[in-house]
Amino acid sequence: MAAQNQPSALRSIIDIVGFLLLAVAHIIYAIIKAAIPNSYKQHKSIKNEIVLITGGGGGLGKLLSLRLAKLGAIIVVWDVNESGLKETVHAVEEQGGRAYSYKCDITNREDVYKTAERVAREVGEITILINNAGVVSGYLLLDTPDHLIQRTFDVNAISHFWTTKAFLPYMIQKNHGHIITVASMAGHTGTKKLVDYCSSKFAAVGFDEALRVELEALGISGVKTTLVCPYFIESTGMFGDVQSRFVGVLKSVDVADRIVKGILLEEIYVFMPSIFRYTFWTKWIFPWAIVSMYLRNIVPDAAPRPTQATQRKVSTCKVERIKANILNSANDAHSISVNERKL
Structure with a gap:
């Protein structure tokens, strides 16, 4: 033996x-x-590559469209904001590029698949997919309405499955393509008022890594993946008002430039600031008290300013909770009174 x-x-x-x-x-x-x-x-050429950017109706998506179009790429932008889509296409065409826009709700699986078929017929097959669209609520968990939590996951994580399933088959067939996941530093660390956002970005980080491992296991060497993890970005309509210590909020133009560089170099990871790439391992070494103190102090308040509509919804949620608490208190008082009479 x-x-x-x-x-x-x-x-x-x-x-x-x-x-x-x-x-x-x-x-x-x-x-x-x-x-x-x-x-x-060596920087790869993206001339005549067809690039699809979700959330292309403004912010970072628009900036990426302009930069990639300058390099000769054909741009396809998706968004639910039709006026924003028109502005992006106009801006690309003004600088001599080619761009096409499609209104698409990426949280709707069938809408994604149908719009993807239209793009293939009218423009061509997508060879570079940038899952860029993102949303944030910015409230304490118990103050966040359920529908906003669902929306955060649908946009920031679940939609990546639908867009990737729509365009990956052609990339695999040609053994040529690139999928870029725009996640966040919040996909590696948690912070208050961003429980739903951090969770959705953790999911996006896991999606990218698992997809990359799966492609490598299948021997598909020509389809690349890039994970983008920036710190909070200004001028995107999401985190412009975030209070941050030690690390300044990033400029959207700098983030766009860095993402383009990451695409051209086919980098696996793009961290901004880059030093953060080498600090995550400390999370598993230091005692939790140190990690918690760091996370609570580096971003004292990560909540962006809410829109009036969102604020009304959250206020309604708070009112309902207060009513429920009052009702429960009244029921408890009634039960105590009945028990006292019995005694």
């Missing part, structure tokens, strides 16, 4: 040693690659 176990034990040792040697080789390669300035690295 012992003799039978020896080959198995020896094989395990060989596997471990082989893994460690391979890991060291990859680490050395990564260090050398990181030391090379980006200006010396």
